[in-house]
Amino acid sequence: MMPLKMNEMWTTMGSTLASFMFVWAIIRQYCPYEVSRFFEKYTHRIMGYFYPYIRISFHEYLGDRLKRSEAYAAVEAYLSANTSKSAKRLKAEMGKDSSNLVLTMDEYERVTDEYEGMKVWWVSSKVMSPTRSPMSYYQEQEKRFYKLSFHKKYRDMITGCYLEHVMREGKEIRLRNRQRKLYTNGPGYKWPSYKQTMWSHIVFEHPATFDTMALEPERKKEIIEDLVTFSKSKDFYARIGKAWKRGYLLYGPPGTGKSTMIAAMANLLAYDVYDLELTAVKDNTELRKLLIETTSKSIIVIEDIDCSLDLTGQRKKKADKLSDDENEKDVIGRKEGKEEGSSGSKVTLSGLLNFIDGIWSACGGERLIVFTTNYVEKLDPALIRRGRMDKHIELSYCSFDGFKVLANNYLKLETHPLFDTIKRLIGEIKITPADVAENLMPKSPLDDAHKCLSNLIEALEEAAAAAKAEELRQISPIKEQADEMEHKSCIKENGELHGDKETDQVVEKLDSIKQNGQLRGDKETDQAMNQSQR
Ligand SMILES: Nc1ncnc2c1ncn2[C@@H]1O[C@H](COP(=O)(O)OP(=O)(O)OP(=O)(O)O)[C@@H](O)[C@H]1O
Numbered sequence: 001m002m003p004l005k006m007n008e009m010w011t012t013m014g015s016t017l018a019s020f021m022f023v024w025a026i027i028r029q030y031c032p033y034e035v036s037r038f039f040e041k042y043t044h045r046i047m048g049y050f051y052p053y054i055r056i057s058f059h060e061y062l063g064d065r066l067k068r069s070e071a072y073a074a075v076e077a078y079l080s081a082n083t084s085k086s087a088k089r090l091k092a093e094m095g096k097d098s099s100n101l102v103l104t105m106d107e108y109e110r111v112t113d114e115y116e117g118m119k120v121w122w123v124s125s126k127v128m129s130p131t132r133s134p135m136s137y138y139q140e141q142e143k144r145f146y147k148l149s150f151h152k153k154y155r156d157m158i159t160g161c162y163l164e165h166v167m168r169e170g171k172e173i174r175l176r177n178r179q180r181k182l183y184t185n186g187p188g189y190k191w192p193s194y195k196q197t198m199w200s201h202i203v204f205e206h207p208a209t210f211d212t213m214a215l216e217p218e219r220k221k222e223i224i225e226d227l228v229t230f231s232k233s234k235d236f237y238a239r240i241g242k243a244w245k246r247g248y249l250l251y252g253p254p255g256t257g258k259s260t261m262i263a264a265m266a267n268l269l270a271y272d273v274y275d276l277e278l279t280a281v282k283d284n285t286e287l288r289k290l291l292i293e294t295t296s297k298s299i300i301v302i303e304d305i306d307c308s309l310d311l312t313g314q315r316k317k318k319a320d321k322l323s324d325d326e327n328e329k330d331v332i333g334r335k336e337g338k339e340e341g342s343s344g345s346k347v348t349l350s351g352l353l354n355f356i357d358g359i360w361s362a363c364g365g366e367r368l369i370v371f372t373t374n375y376v377e378k379l380d381p382a383l384i385r386r387g388r389m390d391k392h393i394e395l396s397y398c399s400f401d402g403f404k405v406l407a408n409n410y411l412k413l414e415t416h417p418l419f420d421t422i423k424r425l426i427g428e429i430k431i432t433p434a435d436v437a438e439n440l441m442p443k444s445p446l447d448d449a450h451k452c453l454s455n456l457i458e459a460l461e462e463a464a465a466a467a468k469a470e471e472l473r474q475i476s477p478i479k480e481q482a483d484e485m486e487h488k489s490c491i492k493e494n495g496e497l498h499g500d501k502e503t504d505q506v507v508e509k510l511d512s513i514k515q516n517g518q519l520r521g522d523k524e525t526d527q528a529m530n531q532s533q534r
């Protein structure tokens with residue numbers, strides 16, 4: 001008799017609940033958003049009087065949705081590790097090194113967790129809410145959150161110890177499972193879109209390390225120590241009242257390892273990389289949004305800063321033309337000849353300076369900002385002053401030490417009889433590590449170390465011959481000019497030319513060039529050439 005009554009009760013409850021849900025669905029569908037919110041609010045209040053359970057929500061985005069909540073991310077990680085066995089619907093994503101799958105609770109899934117004899121329930125959920133922007137195509141945005149429920153008698157224990165335990169474990173799991181990412185801002189994203197972020201990313205898998213970089217050992221050591229010290233200096237930066245970030249300027253000719261060094265830095269410190277394409281940034285506001293969305297433990301990279309925007313001498317040029325007010329704006333988003341249009345960036349130098357060390361740049365902490373350039377002298381001094389770009393690293397042509405690292409990488413060679421020849425040639429010829437690396441690369445399965453080294457020697461000798469030819473080419477017109485000047489000086493001696501001091505200097509200079517029979521290639525000689533051409 002009893003079981004029948006229970007059954008009836010469950011059936012009645014079930015159908016009442018179903019009717020309620022049905023009516024609720026109709027209310028939600030036909031009532032304006034505000035009305036349904038009103039109902040929801042008061043239902044919660046009434047329930048609160050009778051309901052013995054406490055609920056805590058962890059929303060993915062708080063406030064104005066600028067940044068993903070760390071608490072949400074920690075809960076997500078904690079639940080993925082602790083409850084994936086009990087949840088019935090899971091989401092799967094590739095974990096670290098793409099070698100294992102990480103499972104997280106799917107939406108509206110509910111799981112139970114136990115902590116020191118207390119039972120709690122977690123539900124993953126989402127609500128749709130209208131976007132704020134009137135321009136947005138998407139009228140509604142997903143707001144995801146986790147809800148924790150527990151009996152009110154455990155209030156102190158849960159809000160104290162349990163939540164601390166969840167946050168601590170969640171953060172550790174996140175660090176362990178962290179798949180490092182390479183982010184980019186491209187013209188492809190929509191803001192605000194359902195993705196809620198301005199960056200797109202792929203998994204960062206660059207194999208470069210400082211071990212494989214062709215660099216003098218002392219410089220390598222110095223850079224590594226600088227980076228490691230930075231990553232451990234949280235307290236130091238707090239004590240001196242400075243934001244925990246550091247700027248690096250990498251400069252040098254193409255193919256000398258600037259981009260490779262960024263990858264090596266990221267691998268050394270296990271940081272994410274944000275590769276910022278400045279020309280795709282609409283204006284300073286967008287630049288700031290991008291900055292806010294970067295996470296800590298990351299490197300923000302702006303490659304080829306000299307050509308991504310026209311930063312060169314902008315202020316000086318503009319000072320001549322614009323009024324003070326206009327000069328303030330300091331528009332740098334146009335390359336010469338390119339009209340500012342819908343695709344043109346309106347990022348200004350002051351916007352970029354603020355990006356690097358403005359008040360907003362302090363949010364997040366533990367970030368490196370790296371600029372690369374081939375022409376350091378073209379950059380505005382304000383951009384690269386210490387404090388913005390704290391460490392300037394010049395990457396130059398390959399030295400013999402650099403070659404030895406590459407020989408070890410590519411050919412597994414510590415020493416070889418051909419090394420002496422290479423040492424002599426590499427001291428005389430400017431060759432980039434990229435060119436050395438290319439020559440050391442076996443071109444067929446039959447190529448052994450000797451063949452690869454011979455290839456390099458051949459390339460070095462060719463480069464030496466080309467340099468010599470170029471030198472001669474440069475000398476011959478000077479020789480002609482020298483002859484001409486000699487002729488003039490003869491005239492002068494004869495009292496026909498009203499020579500001045502400058503001319504005397506040029507003549508002397510050219511004489512010395514002629515006597516040496518070679519071009520010294522120094523600044524003075526260049527000046528002499530220019531003067532003689534005038
Ligand atoms: N110092 C180096 N150590 C090891 N490999 C290097 C080094 N420099 C260059 N290379 C090799 O040359 C290639 C090109 O180097 P990389 O892209 O880092 O040059 P870059 O300085 O960034 O050039 P660019 O100024 O054109 O961007 C790399 O793939 C790498 O294999």
Ligand SMILES: [Mg+2]
Pocket residue numbers: 258259260303372
């Ligand atoms: Mg590069």
